[in-house]
Amino acid sequence: MILALGAYLGGFDGNFVWNRIGAEYPSSVSVWSLRLLPALCGALCVPLVYLLTLELRFSHLSALGAALLLLLENSLIVQSRFMLLESVLIFFVLLAFFSYLRFHNTPDSSWFRYSWLLLCGASCAAAVGVKYMGVFSYLLLLGVASLHTWNLIGDQTVSVCVQCVCRFVCLLVVPVLLYVFWFYIHLSLLNRSGPHDQLMSSAFQASLQGGLSRITQGQPLEVAYGSQVTLRSSASQPIPCWLHSHKANYPIRYENGRGSSHQQQVTCYPFKDVNNWWIVKDPGSQELVVGSPPRPVRHGDVIQLVHGMTSRFLNSHDVAAPMSPHAQEVSGYINFNVSMAAQNLWRVDISNREAESEVWKTILSEVRLVHVNTSAVLKLSGVSLPDWGFRQLEVVAEKLFKGHSSSLGWTVEEHRYGISQEQKEREAELHSPTHIDVDRKISFWAKFLELQWKMLTVKQEDSEHKYSSSPLEWITMETNIAYWLHSSTNAQIHLIGNPVSWGVANLSLLAYQLLAAVYLLRRRRGFKDLPDGVWCQFVRLGCVCVGGWVVNFVPFLLMEKTLFLYHYLPALCYLYLLSPALLEHAHTHLLSNVTHRRALCVCVAAMLSSVFLSYRTFCPLTYGSPELSANQLQGLRWRDTWDILYRRR
Secondary structure, eight states, X not given: OHHHHHHHHTTOOSOOOOOSTTOOOOTTSOXXXXXXXXXXXXXXXXXXXXXXXXXXXXXXXHHHHHHHHHHTOHHHHHHHSSSOXXXXXXXXXXXXXXXXXXXXXXXXXXXXXXXXXXXXXXXXXXXXXXXXXXXXXHHHHHHXXXXXXXXXXXXXXXXXXXXXXXXXXXXXXXXXXXXXXXXXXXXXXXXXXXXXXXXXXXHHXXXXXXXXXXXXXXXXXXOBTTEEEEEXXXXXXXXXXXXXXXXXXXXXXOTTSOXXXXXXXXXXXXXXXXXXXXXXXOTTOOOOSOOSSOOBOBTTOEEEEEETTTOOBEEEEXXXXXXXXXXXXXXXXXXXXXXXXXXXXXEEEETTOSSTTOBOBTTTOEEEEEETTXXXXXXXXXXXXXXXXXXXXXXXXXXXXXXXXXXXOEEEEEEEEOOOOSHHHHHHHHTSOOOOOOOOOOOHHHHHHHHHHHHHHOOOOOSOOTTOOOHHHHHTTOOOEEEEEOSSSSOEEEEOOOHHHHHHHHHHHHHHHHHHHHHHHHHHTTOOOSOHHHHHHHXXXXXXXXXXXXXXXXXXXXXXXOOOGGGGHHHXXXXXXXXXXXXXXXXXXXXXXXXXXXXXXXXXXXXXXXXXXXXXXXXXXXXXXXXXXXXXXXXXOOXXXXXXXXXXX
């Protein structure tokens, strides 16, 4: 929404397809307005780091050092100059910590201090709203605030109840309400169908204008005996697929020598097709049309499913599935007179029902189809069939004790009341649309919760990306990302950090841990090397900076998703806060000799000079100019693992 605001301010009309990296922008696209807000947030991070260092009770020199490290970090500059989210995320995280520490450090007598706490809560909501990664820093801030509140309880000079309520409201209630509010605006504005609707459930899609709603608008709500339906698998993400059959049989024998029933194939097909239609039939009747009045199908009813175009019954039996031999084959039954009786009865189990007599509803009900003879459940296995199955997805029947999962659920997406008993008439009917005026909507909360779940669980990238990396490679910057390459010259932009700053950050992290271990051991032995005030300052520095690095780095070690170098940038910013503060601590409290202090100052000056020179060296890859020769680009390849592109002339 922040990027969309920039687009709106620049008059972007939406008529540009973002489908190819490196595509030229036409003159109608106001690129500057699209990039304005990420760039502004990235620029504001520098003064925020300065102010945050002051709130950690360190000097203006340390604050200046932290701001310079952030200012001269090439990767943060690159990430801020494009339509990307990391600079916005980092801005709100830094703003949240600054406003909280400003609140904490302001005297209790000032009620104005609570405006800082309110700003902190709003910033936390915005950080989580930009990216779920913001949750890591939000939880850290809640932990710090909880410790402060616990210490406050022991102070009898303040009203503990008022203080706790204010913190609870500002740091928990306000962020939750604002986070929900962002999505209320989001879902209110984006009420039309788009190219990625298929990620969402049928009910969500049908609530949008256009797209699926044009197909499903006016459909009968209640599934009845004689209904013609398409069944979408709940597990078919991110690509949807529908229960499907066609005039092709399973091969008599598979490649591994196992035999099949040689009956009609039943698959899951990822495209709209007339062969996706099935008819819900009452086993006690021969009718394939809806009666008058319609008799609805309820939870627990036993039905048969007849394929609309071939009239084959959905069947399963004790024959191993082609690709999943632990499960049963699902087929369209053909009577070959080989003593294989039909087993085509299915019990309707509505998993999201509100009552035992719940009626099976179009789009809203998620059902499991339980095979009556074997108690196996109709399921999408997700495995692609070989060429004989046209590379469609395998459908099997699996025993209930395998456990519940979304792959067992099916939703009626398209639905009509059948009126044609003859096969030829029915085929023509299946090709035609229905128009019955019935309105169907789902609540905001249902859409909100579904959207959160999809964002957490949907994996769009199954294969390894060329520029993906592992978290351990981020620490030593083993990788880079090529963002832009000129079509005819060597001008290019890469996401590469400042190697010197990166090294300083890593050394600071290691030094703090070693120093903290020494302090703790000596305090355990009764030696207090630091006054209580200085010790509290040192601990606070570790909680915010080292804790911030930990919560923004360690979770990625546990994630099974495609990761990139830019995921490390929020953690890196905490180390840039740590480095100057730790040097000040060493200068003030560890070095008593004047000569040693001067030597440290010389080292710091040399380090800052190196940081600046490193920044200048990589500027051509940060800004895309000036263009470098192939030899110059080779000289910038400081690590063999960096992928820097160049053209020889």
